[in-house]
Amino acid sequence: MTLPLTEETQERFSEAFIGQPEITVFAPGRVNLIGEHTDYNEGYVLPMAVDKGVAISGRKRSDSKIILYSSDFHQKDEFHLDAIRHDISRPWANYFKGVAYLLRKNGITLGGCEAVIKGDLPQGGGLSSSAALEVVSAVFLEKLFGVNLEDLDLVRLAQQAENEFVGVQCGIMDQFASYMGGKDHALFLDCRSLEHDWVPLGQDYKVVVFNTGVKRELASSDYNERRHQCEEGVRQLMKVLPSIRSLRDVSLRDFEKYQGQLDKVVLKRCRHVITENQRVLDTVEALKNKNWLRIKVLFRESHESLRDDYEVSCHELDTLVDLAQEHPLQVGSRMTGAGFGGCTIHLIPKDEQVIGNFVSFVADGYHKRLGKTPDHYVFSPSTGAKFLNDRAAKR
Numbered sequence: 001m002t003l004p005l006t007e008e009t010q011e012r013f014s015e016a017f018i019g020q021p022e023i024t025v026f027a028p029g030r031v032n033l034i035g036e037h038t039d040y041n042e043g044y045v046l047p048m049a050v051d052k053g054v055a056i057s058g059r060k061r062s063d064s065k066i067i068l069y070s071s072d073f074h075q076k077d078e079f080h081l082d083a084i085r086h087d088i089s090r091p092w093a094n095y096f097k098g099v100a101y102l103l104r105k106n107g108i109t110l111g112g113c114e115a116v117i118k119g120d121l122p123q124g125g126g127l128s129s130s131a132a133l134e135v136v137s138a139v140f141l142e143k144l145f146g147v148n149l150e151d152l153d154l155v156r157l158a159q160q161a162e163n164e165f166v167g168v169q170c171g172i173m174d175q176f177a178s179y180m181g182g183k184d185h186a187l188f189l190d191c192r193s194l195e196h197d198w199v200p201l202g203q204d205y206k207v208v209v210f211n212t213g214v215k216r217e218l219a220s221s222d223y224n225e226r227r228h229q230c231e232e233g234v235r236q237l238m239k240v241l242p243s244i245r246s247l248r249d250v251s252l253r254d255f256e257k258y259q260g261q262l263d264k265v266v267l268k269r270c271r272h273v274i275t276e277n278q279r280v281l282d283t284v285e286a287l288k289n290k291n292w293l294r295i296k297v298l299f300r301e302s303h304e305s306l307r308d309d310y311e312v313s314c315h316e317l318d319t320l321v322d323l324a325q326e327h328p329l330q331v332g333s334r335m336t337g338a339g340f341g342g343c344t345i346h347l348i349p350k351d352e353q354v355i356g357n358f359v360s361f362v363a364d365g366y367h368k369r370l371g372k373t374p375d376h377y378v379f380s381p382s383t384g385a386k387f388l389n390d391r392a393a394k395r
Contacts (some may be wrong), residue, residue: 006026008055008118008215012057012069013069017069019059023057025140026036028181028385029053029129030127030181033347035047036232036302040249042245043246045191046189046283048186049187049384050207051379051380052120053129055118056116065078065227067114068117072119075093089281094129095133095134097166102165103147110141121233122375122377130168131159135178137161142154155172181382182384185201188280192246205347206380209345210320215256229266230269240261250393270308275309282297282298289358299347300333303334310339312340315370320344321335326365329348331348331349333346
């Protein structure tokens with residue numbers, strides 16, 4: 001029988017360091033239900049925390065040394081608090097280091113510690129294992145050393161660790177979902193104000209994620225190009241809408257009125273972002289009203305917009321979504337993430353037989369069309385970061 005992740009992390013700690021850890025903390029990964037490429041346009045997103053993630057078990061030391069052991073990579077890393085440096089040979093440790101570095105930079109006193117880190121998120125599956133590791137590191141250090149951070153301060157610090165120390169210019173959605181997720185709920189987030197709310201998904205549906213297995217080699221340059229095109233759209237629209245500062249400020253009505261101001265490609269990019277923001281708002285209302293037929297349409301429109309207007313899909317993603325939409329019991333299928341490969345998500349009734357039938361239907365069709373079998377994962381909406389002994393939901 002496989003042990004729960006937190007119990008396994010405690011056992012690995014006893015083996016690596018002898019004795020028992022003082023605390024164990026868990027933070028989940030996330031999937032984004034809808035709201036793609038809207039975050040850096042100050043728009044809306046609707047992620048959910050998943051029931052897999054990263055755990056840390058550890059205890060204080062009497063000196064200023066930090067010793068980390070990765071149970072997944074079977075590697076140990078040691079460093080002193082007054083000499084925290086990025087290390088390309090131990091990339092998994094840089095997320096913890098970044099959090100510790102920024103806590104100290106903000107004047108917070110830490111001590112030495114020893115800890116074991118272990119995760120059960122699929123590697124390279126687009127499920128934000130890095131954000132989970134940053135959040136779990138922040139909560140671990142906060143609780144171990146009696147630091148009292150406000151929720152938003154902790155989320156921002158976790159994001160800052162990835163931006164400034166790891167060197168990846170991610171938005172705040174992933175860390176926010178990992179820390180603030182709610183059981184059986186999605187998390188509606190306004191990426192400008194950081195206002196947020198929990199939207200009921202209920203206990204009747206699960207999320208199935210298929211991984212195309214396509215690596216996104218061109219994602220970085222294409223991603224940056226999409227950002228620049230959105231910024232150019234704002235510049236062009238400001239000639240007739242001088243009060244806007246991002247595409248978030250452009251209504252559907254104004255876009256339809258002034259889209260002639262835009263270059264052809266820029267118009268398509270802006271149309272995706274503006275309509276996707278509205279789809280997030282519409283999905284929130286549909287979930288509250290349990291209007292699953294509406295959700296199915298919104299997910300399909302989101303994928304088509306990402307495919308045709310934002311042009312970040314690929315043949316493999318389209319194939320998975322097309323196959324899934326042929327199954328009569330799915331209530332929402334689309335690509336998720338930055339695109340150019342990666343994953344699709346699907347809302348499926350919480351029934352083992354239905355899920356098994358759906359997975360077989362899509363995987364078999366994918367193999368027949370493309371000659372390979374996609375990995376898949378099944379998730380339930382989870383609470384955000386928590387202690388092992390605090391099983392109550394955060395929200």
